Amino acid sequence: MSKHWPVLTLGAVLLVGLVLPIATGASPPGFYVEVLLGGLMAGVLYSLVALGFALIFKASGVFNFAQGSMVLFAALAVARLGEQMPLWVAMLLAMVIMVALAWLIERLVLRPLVNQEGVALLMATLGVTYFLDGFGQTLWGSGIYKIDLGIAKEPVMILDQVFQGGILVNKEDFVAALVAAGLVASLVLFFQKTSTGRALRAVADDHQAAQSIGIPLNYIWVIVWSVAGFVALVAGVIWGSQLGVQFSLSQVALKALPVVILGGFTSIAGAIVGGLIIGVGEKMAEVFLGPVMVKVFDLAGGGIENWFAYVLALLFLLVRPEGLFGEKNIDRV
Amino acid sequence: MKAKIAMLAVSAAIAAIGSTTVLAQAKEQFFPVLSYRTGAYAPNGIPFANGYVDYLKLVNARDGGIDGVKITFEECETGYATDKGVECYERLKGKGPTGATLFQPLSTGITFAVTDKSFADKIPIITAGYGRADSVDGTVFGWNFPLGGTYWDAADMLVQHVGKKEGGLDKLKGKKIALVYHDSPYGKEPIALLQERAKMHGYELLLLPVTHPGVEQKATWLQIRQQRPDYVFLWGWGVMNSTSLKEAVATGYPREKMYGVWWSGAEPDVAPVGEAAKGYNALVFLAPAGQGQVHKDMIKYVYDKGQGTGKKEEIGEVLYNRGLVSAMMGVEGVRRAHIKYGKKPLTGEQVRWGLENLAIDKAAIKKLGFDGFMLPVSTSCVNHSGESTASIHTWDGKKWVVGPDHYASDQQILKPMIRASAEKYATEKKITRRDCAKEAG
Numbered sequence: 001m002s003k004h005w006p007v008l009t010l011g012a013v014l015l016v017g018l019v020l021p022i023a024t025g026a027s028p029p030g031f032y033v034e035v036l037l038g039g040l041m042a043g044v045l046y047s048l049v050a051l052g053f054a055l056i057f058k059a060s061g062v063f064n065f066a067q068g069s070m071v072l073f074a075a076l077a078v079a080r081l082g083e084q085m086p087l088w089v090a091m092l093l094a095m096v097i098m099v100a101l102a103w104l105i106e107r108l109v110l111r112p113l114v115n116q117e118g119v120a121l122l123m124a125t126l127g128v129t130y131f132l133d134g135f136g137q138t139l140w141g142s143g144i145y146k147i148d149l150g151i152a153k154e155p156v157m158i159l160d161q162v163f164q165g166g167i168l169v170n171k172e173d174f175v176a177a178l179v180a181a182g183l184v185a186s187l188v189l190f191f192q193k194t195s196t197g198r199a200l201r202a203v204a205d206d207h208q209a210a211q212s213i214g215i216p217l218n219y220i221w222v223i224v225w226s227v228a229g230f231v232a233l234v235a236g237v238i239w240g241s242q243l244g245v246q247f248s249l250s251q252v253a254l255k256a257l258p259v260v261i262l263g264g265f266t267s268i269a270g271a272i273v274g275g276l277i278i279g280v281g282e283k284m285a286e287v288f289l290g291p292v293m294v295k296v297f298d299l300a301g302g303g304i305e306n307w308f309a310y311v312l313a314l315l316f317l318l319v320r321p322e323g324l325f326g327e328k329n330i331d332r333v
Numbered sequence: 334m335k336a337k338i339a340m341l342a343v344s345a346a347i348a349a350i351g352s353t354t355v356l357a358q359a360k361e362q363f364f365p366v367l368s369y370r371t372g373a374y375a376p377n378g379i380p381f382a383n384g385y386v387d388y389l390k391l392v393n394a395r396d397g398g399i400d401g402v403k404i405t406f407e408e409c410e411t412g413y414a415t416d417k418g419v420e421c422y423e424r425l426k427g428k429g430p431t432g433a434t435l436f437q438p439l440s441t442g443i444t445f446a447v448t449d450k451s452f453a454d455k456i457p458i459i460t461a462g463y464g465r466a467d468s469v470d471g472t473v474f475g476w477n478f479p480l481g482g483t484y485w486d487a488a489d490m491l492v493q494h495v496g497k498k499e500g501g502l503d504k505l506k507g508k509k510i511a512l513v514y515h516d517s518p519y520g521k522e523p524i525a526l527l528q529e530r531a532k533m534h535g536y537e538l539l540l541l542p543v544t545h546p547g548v549e550q551k552a553t554w555l556q557i558r559q560q561r562p563d564y565v566f567l568w569g570w571g572v573m574n575s576t577s578l579k580e581a582v583a584t585g586y587p588r589e590k591m592y593g594v595w596w597s598g599a600e601p602d603v604a605p606v607g608e609a610a611k612g613y614n615a616l617v618f619l620a621p622a623g624q625g626q627v628h629k630d631m632i633k634y635v636y637d638k639g640q641g642t643g644k645k646e647e648i649g650e651v652l653y654n655r656g657l658v659s660a661m662m663g664v665e666g667v668r669r670a671h672i673k674y675g676k677k678p679l680t681g682e683q684v685r686w687g688l689e690n691l692a693i694d695k696a697a698i699k700k701l702g703f704d705g706f707m708l709p710v711s712t713s714c715v716n717h718s719g720e721s722t723a724s725i726h727t728w729d730g731k732k733w734v735v736g737p738d739h740y741a742s743d744q745q746i747l748k749p750m751i752r753a754s755a756e757k758y759a760t761e762k763k764i765t766r767r768d769c770a771k772e773a774g
Binding site for chain 1: 372516542548553556576582607609
């Protein structure tokens, strides 16, 4: 118990922060639920991108800084190809492009750097980030492009019998959250139940041991980067349909960084739970903590949504560096 | 001997080529172009830059330059980042036979950063419809030219418009107006004026900053849903604008009650939202969408010769036209300065005189091919902005439709604010006010 007190204290503070607006009557229940739902839906999307980070880190020990740029690149491919052909064909083609990209990254970036320091690999993915950001714009353009999934964008009112004024839910958000949740579930199944998934986990646990029993490392890396590309594609399509496909998508996707710090770099469950905590936390903080800070400290307000996730991740790094579900790193000397 | 003669011939040839180059350089006016064609703000930066550069090309192709002085230009990518903007400014300020003619950074952040430098470099900075609101005061801000209007003008006109909709400014008492703004020097500029007007009319002003680049606004719009303001003023740029509209749709806020500044009312802002943006309004000044004589010339002299910068079908879009008008005002500043200094390449300091004596009247507008795209602009040493008027245009789902009302900012409110703010700047920076009467004499 004693060694867990910092984590428990932080958890308690977050929990109090979560219930305070409703407990003190600062927010009407309906509005509180709306904010909560908005946070959860955003959180599922963060989880989706965070999964890409976790997958690659788990399988290769590489922190793939380029995951956000992969989201942008995939979304740009779908949007621009979708102008010439049916959307589903564009998505299939974009998937082929992402697999080709995964193969190229493995061949040109990762393979020459095998056995190098982790920081060298991180820098390499930084290079990939800048290349994809620039090349994506050169290839596909720098405008704002549309991906129309055909989902109505107008909100609907639900539970108007329970809450005064009802609860406003955006259909597109809801469908996006469902798709993301479905993908997360299928990825978990893929990792747990398929032979490729088991091979990926074996590589994650011990590269050399995996190689010694005949698992081809390079092939596995291509697979894992392709899966990360697929995750990027789904995230790009969902986010692109909501925000428009444009350069900033890569920056939004970086919100998954604090998610993996919080959840743990090697944990799929961590990516999911971390995403939800960050999503709910930042929305709650912006809506309920923001006005309080403005009053108390006479601030201009706003912007909490942007830094909250990172501060939370920082606090977690201080009290539990391996994240909520990450494996504790024990070095034997 | 033969070798000597050959050497002499080569030397003479080189000297001749050299002197031709000097002569050619002597008839060139260099325009630096600070643009952003990549990054988060590229969707808006590209059409503006295309219009700006195309106009410079047009003046060369159609008129043979400004009064015979050929325009040269060089683009520098700022990415809308202040540090890169300053870097571009430093790199380009000395180029050309007489240095940079003027700068148009299309960024309030970059404008703030280079304003201090302009005093030493003596290069005018045109900020048509952006920049520092207090830089209207030419006696303090000797090198800034917020031609056509500032954000205080814009905010003032928006308050007048919603006041008119309510049946009078006094009817704004007890109303709520939310300002959803880009959390940057640009977005913060209108706050002072809106607060001043709030004191006068008794409306409540909600300030909702949105952090760069503006794609995360869910919480902002949840607050709007909670607070239910009567109007939302949108002070966004780039992807922030379309995101605001998408979030307004997602939270059910009526687009008819949303009013954007003139930088939040172009095709890239509404096109990604399409039909759902129908009813959204924005200020329009200087150049609405559409085509006139200048566009016909552009197609004939530039695009049909394969020299166009962008796509032919994008000619006439709001931001393209604004780029055209902005470039035109710079060119006219040089042309005006030719009257005093002669038809030759001019320094930034000489061009300033032209910009301080701009007299683009209706006849000049027609002659330049901008009939219907701008109202007359005249400046002075004291007033570096000229008249500021604007209308409201509304997105009908397919195109912008300009409304019938014209608004002019209330100078009784603005002038004291400008004077006080400029005075504060002058004190901080130890700037002695210019004596315009003495300079004219």
